Amino acid sequence: MNVSQVNPGQPVAVVGAGLVGAGWAIAFARAGLNVRIYDANPHTASAALPWAANQLAALHRHGLIDEAPEAVAARLTLADSLAQAIDGAAYVQESVLERVDVKRQLMLDLDALAGADVVIGSSSSGIKASDFANDLTISPRVLIAHPVNPPYLVPVVELVPSTQTSPETIAFTDRLMRGIGQSVVHVRKEIEGFVLNRLQAALLREAWALQRDGIASCEDIDKTVRDGLGWRWSFMGPFETIDLNAPGGVADYANRLGPLYHSIARSRTEDGPWDDALIARVERDRRAHLPADALAARRDWRDERLMAFAAARAKDGDKR
């Protein structure tokens, strides 16, 4: 790991210790960094440690950490206050509630407490940094660092500057994130949903519409992805996929299939199919397939699959 832009022994802080924040704590600690964890709710903060210990044990079972889980867990400490958490920290990862007023209040608090150097990344999955982090002393040092959950398994992180973020802040966070093993995506302009959730939204919009129009069942739409489309997308993005799918590369593909895709796009210009009747129907379909009392067990299955996937990736050296 190259986390050399953080001084030896200098901690990072995790503020907000729900699933996302606690997941970040593991990602940082696994890479050798000392992590201070703070949550306004002390119960949430203290629950994060046994949860992390469990996850670290699972990572060890899957061969995803070499160190003893206890050695990694020993780098996690709880802080009693925001001030204590960020005192001397090189970086703060903010993962509080996804609400603009809550994030703004935290930025005001950090503005009053933070040193002149600390960089602050926000886990916001959709709210732009400019909506809560501007016009403060810290503003040049705040940006979005949006993970996929859990960040210690799925490597992608979107870095999205506000209109006031400095280039140095982007460069620092890029190095830090690559240093702990994340895959960094630079979103160059603020846009609702950033890149990841916009791509997911586009696919979901079509999926909901196909269900609404009686074209295919939820389960058959799911099969189309998990037994078809998703295979290539698990190791190649959409541009590389089509680049390799025509003899002459992506331009050749676009010229051959552009008219079909254009026609499909023309057929889907209404602005969104998520009405209550449709939601109720999809909910019924899903519950027929997976009863509500089986959701928790299925989430455990998903997490095991993600760990197995990460282990397989790590094993083949993540050949890309």
Added chain:
Amino acid sequence: MNVSQVNPGQPVAVVGAGLVGAGWAIAFARAGLNVRIYDANPHTASAALPWAANQLAALHRHGLIDEAPEAVAARLTLADSLAQAIDGAAYVQESVLERVDVKRQLMLDLDALAGADVVIGSSSSGIKASDFANDLTISPRVLIAHPVNPPYLVPVVELVPSTQTSPETIAFTDRLMRGIGQSVVHVRKEIEGFVLNRLQAALLREAWALQRDGIASCEDIDKTVRDGLGWRWSFMGPFETIDLNAPGGVADYANRLGPLYHSIARSRTEDGPWDDALIARVERDRRAHLPADALAARRDWRDERLMAFAAARAKDGDKR
């Protein structure tokens, strides 16, 4: 394998022996069926056999077939004519050129030659069966059976009836495809692009637009999928993904995130961004990332990754 609806020894026919047709031949032969291969171009047909032998050897190396590759290859035979190919066949998989006039002519020929029982599946990836297969004696026995390439690795197949396809034809093809190990998706109404290419089109539309608007580079958009979104989609579809992503399941998720997705959908109602300048820019980006003379080697890499992915799936019993 349960291919019991095909009589013992009764062959299936593959008409059109390009990459898709030859891939189908492997999928059928691997399951124990005798396959007759015909292509109007004799060079294409005879090239299919050594190509299939190579692929079967690779499948064997990856532990994806138990039989000796030669034993599977021995079930593939070339036919000198369309009549010879389909004589006594239980099923014909059509994989000729994706052009409505070419497919219509083949249907006219099959109508003149085919017995009263044979079922005909078309590999068409976008053209509806009603556009080329209607108003013939065989019409009730024709449907779309659209694979992902290669069908012997990626299991999904979309069955799409024409307006004249009989329910028995759908049921027969469903059993046959499940019998040879495919994952069957039923598309209940004819729609351009069916389900798979519509979902791909939706994601690509957003990807092209993000590139066009300078939000992110091709490579960063690709990373977002291969290091993020694509992980879950390789073993769960989009509905299951969101069903597990909110405490109360899919309706809970839709109520929480519906407004965000709706807003994203409202921002993307123009009908398609694939203009020549954009295509040229994406082509430049991709060629900077992967030179044209490296495309072939990268396709080999992709095929190896797909085989490794299939082997990993088979190993864990394809737990779903």
